[in-house]
Amino acid sequence: MNYLFKFFIRNNINSKRIIWIGIMALVPVIFATIILLLKPLFSEEGITVSSLFPQVSVFLYIHFLLPLTAIFVGSAVIGDEVEGRTLPYLLTRPIPRRTIVISKLFSGVLLTGVIFIISLLITYIIMKQENGFSGLMQDADIYLGTIGIVFLGMVVYLPLFCVMGGLLKRPVLLGLFFTFGWESTVSFLPGNIKYFSISHYLHILAKRLYDSQFTSTDSKRALLNLFFRSKEISSEAAVLILLAVAGVFVFLSASLLYMKEYRLEKS
């Protein structure tokens, strides 16, 4: 497991996908820079750049970068070896098939996690720099908390898209539909249907994290509340649910390679 994990990390680093994820991870950084450049416009409204960090995190990281990256990395966990026709080298080794999948999943989580940490750090510094170093340190818990949420999201989304990648011929298409169709819509709908979306639980965690940033009358809070309507369950419960969902999909991913055959044709 240990070697496979390292092998897949290297595999990921050498794939073109990592360049694309790196480019995508620049989007929030560019966005933060634009906000910084437009600082005078926000000042007129009494809004500080620093106070917009939660919105940027939710919109760009939790809603955009996290699922999009998960689609590309998750669907490639098995898909890469099938498309690259390198699967026989893995399947004919005396290693359990679940080890192959889990090693690849973990390597994907770690690698994308590192990219997110860097991207978020740069975004955080850009947006929080107006308060100087002490301001950066003061809100470090916000940065670390956001990292935690994104990481947790990756742990759930990646195996989900891995299952899609193992089962479907066009996993990216369905993944995009799921992310920007189902996930983006359902979590804002009234009633209980929102409990069937992963982003709903990530929103709960984000709300609790960013709540400390605003007073109850804060106008920006009202904007965030568009996303964070749920108060029904605790953060701990949300984390547990997300981990349970992740567990189910990790199990399914591992089972998939265990049960499914891959008929690889010559290229």
Place this chain on the structure above:
Amino acid sequence: MKIEAKNLSKWYGQVVGVNNLEFTIKSGVTGFLGPNGAGKTTLLRLLTGQLKPSKGSLLINGNAVWNNYEVLQDVGYCPELDNFWDYLTGIEFVRATLRMHGFSLSEANAKAADAVSVMNMEKFQNKKIGSYSKGMRQRIKMAQAIAHDPQLIFLDEPLNGMDPLGRRSTINLIKEYGEQGKTVIVSSHVLHEVEEMTDTILLINHGRLLAEGNIYEIRELIDSHPLQVTIICNKVNILTSKLLEFEDVKSVQLNREENQITIETLSPETFHKRLPKLALDNNIKIQSLWSPDENLESVFDYLVR
């Protein structure tokens, strides 16, 4: 090592990969012989646990192969697919597969170096596989199959794309492994290649086992199929009349414009032995001789009929 297949079938939807195979393989070299699309690769994938039998059983030393990774401990496999993690160098690739097999870094280093040396790839071991020629890729693929010194080796068309020297050394290596008591299964669609490696073959076509056993018996079976031979020479009329005197020559077609005759013989071996003397005695200069029928495809078609 003992491999046993009982009523083994594999189908993909409506397509039959292998059909009701029944065989036992023991140590030594065994050739899976059959034309392209015969089911050899499917069979090797079943044997290496990549595919699950649709029906019947497949056992290695009494253990089922599908989803039984422990059986693979002593198995080496050289796939037909010409695909790699191209960013790796040759030695890194072999080392990586050894590490996946559970060897420590120092063991993997030593074994990879040995395997690369056996396959005469030392000179190119530090180049990326992406830059390798077809023959080099084939040799590095072989290296990963033998690096962990397995007792059971499956080689899917191992000589494909190899240069003559590479072919020769690989054939010798396979024979050597057989003599050492390892079980080596080699698939090929070229009869003479298999003949050089082993006496024992399984003849497969359309997913069915046509014949099993000693290559000479199967050779006889193949030889009983009328073989066409085309000859271009300077005295086609004389050669035609002389050839028609022999009973084994079933027919002769003459093409005077191109100085070419095509005969059909029931005894290719006798025909080939007789021809040089016939040419010498009658001062016939043979420019070329080939057998358009020699490809396995037509022989298999004949056997299936």
